[in-house]
Amino acid sequence: MLIPEPIEAALNFPWHVTKGIAHLSLWPVRAIMQTPDMPITHKPKDGESVYDIAEPMLDIASIIYYYTELRSETKNRLMKYAEKFNLSTKQIDDIRNAIAFTETSLEALKQVDQADASSSNVLADYQVSLKQLEDIKNRFNLTSGDIEVFATYFNILKEPKSAVSIKSDLLLYNDFISLAFRKSFGGSDWNVNNIVDMVNRDPKMYIKEIDDDFVDKSFAKFINGMDSELVYAIFVSPENKRVTVAFRGSVNANDWIANTYNGGVMTDFKLPGYTSEEAEHSDTRKSYGRVHEGFYNYLFGKTAKGANGSYKSKSEEIMGLLVDLFDKECKGYSLFVTGHSLGGSMSTMFAARAATFGQFGKVTNVSFASPYCGDQGFRDHFYELEQKNLIRHIRFSNEEDVVPLIPFVAPNGLAPVEMYKHTGMNIRMYNASQLLFPKCRLFYPKMGSLSNEVRNAILNNVPMGLSVGVISKHLCPEYCSRLESSSEELKKISVEGLYEDADITGFSTDVVVKK
Numbered sequence: 001m002l003i004p005e006p007i008e009a010a011l012n013f014p015w016h017v018t019k020g021i022a023h024l025s026l027w028p029v030r031a032i033m034q035t036p037d038m039p040i041t042h043k044p045k046d047g048e049s050v051y052d053i054a055e056p057m058l059d060i061a062s063i064i065y066y067y068t069e070l071r072s073e074t075k076n077r078l079m080k081y082a083e084k085f086n087l088s089t090k091q092i093d094d095i096r097n098a099i100a101f102t103e104t105s106l107e108a109l110k111q112v113d114q115a116d117a118s119s120s121n122v123l124a125d126y127q128v129s130l131k132q133l134e135d136i137k138n139r140f141n142l143t144s145g146d147i148e149v150f151a152t153y154f155n156i157l158k159e160p161k162s163a164v165s166i167k168s169d170l171l172l173y174n175d176f177i178s179l180a181f182r183k184s185f186g187g188s189d190w191n192v193n194n195i196v197d198m199v200n201r202d203p204k205m206y207i208k209e210i211d212d213d214f215v216d217k218s219f220a221k222f223i224n225g226m227d228s229e230l231v232y233a234i235f236v237s238p239e240n241k242r243v244t245v246a247f248r249g250s251v252n253a254n255d256w257i258a259n260t261y262n263g264g265v266m267t268d269f270k271l272p273g274y275t276s277e278e279a280e281h282s283d284t285r286k287s288y289g290r291v292h293e294g295f296y297n298y299l300f301g302k303t304a305k306g307a308n309g310s311y312k313s314k315s316e317e318i319m320g321l322l323v324d325l326f327d328k329e330c331k332g333y334s335l336f337v338t339g340h341s342l343g344g345s346m347s348t349m350f351a352a353r354a355a356t357f358g359q360f361g362k363v364t365n366v367s368f369a370s371p372y373c374g375d376q377g378f379r380d381h382f383y384e385l386e387q388k389n390l391i392r393h394i395r396f397s398n399e400e401d402v403v404p405l406i407p408f409v410a411p412n413g414l415a416p417v418e419m420y421k422h423t424g425m426n427i428r429m430y431n432a433s434q435l436l437f438p439k440c441r442l443f444y445p446k447m448g449s450l451s452n453e454v455r456n457a458i459l460n461n462v463p464m465g466l467s468v469g470v471i472s473k474h475l476c477p478e479y480c481s482r483l484e485s486s487s488e489e490l491k492k493i494s495v496e497g498l499y500e501d502a503d504i505t506g507f508s509t510d511v512v513v514k515k
Contacts (some may be wrong), residue, residue: 050394050427050498051483051490056201056237057244057366058396058483059194061340062476064233064248066177066191067166068212071157073176078153085140098129098136099151105129163205167195181251186477202239209234209321211314212248230298230314230346234321241333243325245318245350249341249369264407266418267293269349269378271356273300273313288356289377290418292407295345300353315353326360335360340476341403344370348393348423352382355391364495365393365424368479371403372420375410382423383447387507392495393424398482399431401473405460421445425498427490428460429482431473440486442498447506 082092105126112122137147156169174188182188198205210233231248268287300315310317326333335354339347344367351365385391397404410418426443443460446452472478483490502508 048494049491050493050495051487053364053495054366054394054396054427054483054490056198056240057336057338058340058368058476058480059198060235060244060246061338061343061368062186062480063166063191063194063198064231064246064343065185065251065340065476066170066194068210068231068233068248069177069181069185069251070169070173071210071212073178074153074156074173077176078150078157081149081153085142085146087140091140095136095140095142095147095150096154098133099147099154102126102129102133103151159207159210161207161210163195163199163207164203166207167192167199170195185251185475186480190477190480202237204238206236207233208236208243208325211317229303232314232318232346234318234325236325236330236333241330242336243322243330243333244336244338245322245347247337247339247343247346247350249339249343264372264410264420265293266290266375266410266412267296269296269352269374269381270300271353272319273315273353274302275312275316287377288352288381289374289379291349291374291378292345292372292410292420295342295349295373299346299349315350318350319354319359322354323359334362334364336364336366338366338368339370340368340479341370341474344368344395345373348373348395351391351393352378352385355385356381358390362389363391365391366396367393367424368396368476369398369401369403369474370395371406372408372422374421374423375418376421379421379423379445383507386499386505387509389509392499394495395422395424395426396479396483397426397428398473398478399428399434399437401478403474422460425495425504426460427486429479429486431482432485438489440482440489442504444498444504446504449506452506 078092087095105122105128108122109126112119133147136142137144142150156173158165170188170192174182174192182191185191211229212231213229233246233248235244235246236242237244267290269289269291270283270285270287272285298314300313302311303313303317304311322335326335337347337351337354339345347365347367348370351363354360355363382391382393386393395404404422408420410420412418422445424444427440428443429440430437432439443456444452445456498504499509
């Protein structure tokens with residue numbers, strides 16, 4: 001349950017004042033260590049500031065929650081409607097195919113020139129499609145109204161899907177989504193505005209692929225087994241020549257925090273992910289550090305049997321789709337990966353997978369509210385990829401969002417505990433009501449700098465992240481609000497400018513990689 005904002009602000013005020021005074025008192029130390037809140041010398045190149053990159057990524061990371069919920073509720077309605085007629089899955093597919101044939105035939109008929117010699121063939125196809133649809137109605141005792149209902153559900157679930165069509169679906173069928181979900185995830189207007197922004201940036205944007213077939217709303221189930229599977233979508237922006245893989249986070253924030261903290265056991269970060277039993281038995285894969293075991297299995301482990309009979313991991317399924325996409329309709333595009341919360345961790349591990357073998361040139365990862373996902377070995381691998389210009393990672397976190405601060409340590413039986421480490425450029429954003437704090441600050445695990453490591457540990461830990469109303473600070477609407485509040489500062493800096501500054505990173509990036 002979310003606490004009303006005025007009450008939350010009043011309860012947090014004493015703690016905010018205390019932290020603000022402590023922050024101010026450390027100013028001389030920061031000055032001596034030359035660690036300003038935000039660098040001011042890295043002007044954006046080619047108009048692409050950190051804000052320019054982050055804003056569309058956060059819209060995508062946010063809308064995937066709402067859109068997949070609409071799809072989930074549509075599937076539920078479809079199955080309930082089909083039960084009225086005792087229809088099997090095969091019979092539902094027959095209806096789907098008949099409707100699709102009629103729609104495509106009608107569209108072809110509208111496009112054909114009556115003087116064209118092929119017009120008679122197109123007309124004949126349309127007449128055949130109408131007869132098939134009539135046969136379907138008679139076979140399953142359906143009315144024209146029933147066909148319209150099925151057609152509505154099938155059209156919502158259609159892939160690929162343009163951003164314009166998604167916008168229309170959210171406006172027309174918003175009531176399919178429960179009121180509780182809408183309130184928890186920003187409300188109808190806020191989500192519709194996100195998709196409107198996406199359409200305004202690129203009217204030709206579309207979702208090429210979306211995988212939400214095995215969805216369960218409780219994070220607790222996937223962490224302990226295979227009752228739920230990872231949800232992702234592949235967005236294509238022709239205007240920006242950008243392909244974005246977006247991972248959805250958990251929709252149950254309370255389960256998310258509890259299970260992430262308690263289930264932080266690590267495993268080897270072996271690449272590539274699961275492909276087959278044969279490959280698993282003769283495992284020669286290299287390990288690139290260690291990562292959260294639950295997260296790794298979720299993305300890189302064996303999946304439930306798919307429609308094609310494959311158990312291939314989601315990571316390798318996505319890689320196959322991307323290779324095909326970049327070879328054909330998206331030649332010369334850039335690869336971006338994003339996600340919020342659990343989706344943020346998935347995005348970081350997948351970005352490392354996509355960059356490790358150099359198949360896509362430079363991979364840009366923009367994550368929001370991501371918990372820890374790997375150890376120092378994983379971070380070292382990230383350093384190597386960053387120095388080779390194969391990956392860029394901007395990790396956004398909110399002050400007093402506890403999720404990016406857990407699980408900071410992994411139990412390891414009788415052996416010494418394993419410590420989690422974050423990767424990438426961290427933009428930490430503050431609530432505008434917090435006195436004596438900047439709007440945002442930059443943190444990076446500077447290579448070889450003990451003082452930097454100490455500074456980051458002091459300012460980024462669970463006690464510092466605790467507050468009244470911790471859940472609200474983790475949700476996408478608050479991230480959007482703070483991103484907008486920090487826009488002036490973030491428009492002054494660029495991703496490449498940050499990475500080219502050895503004073504920030506502790507290394508130089510000399511290798512040039514083609515986009």
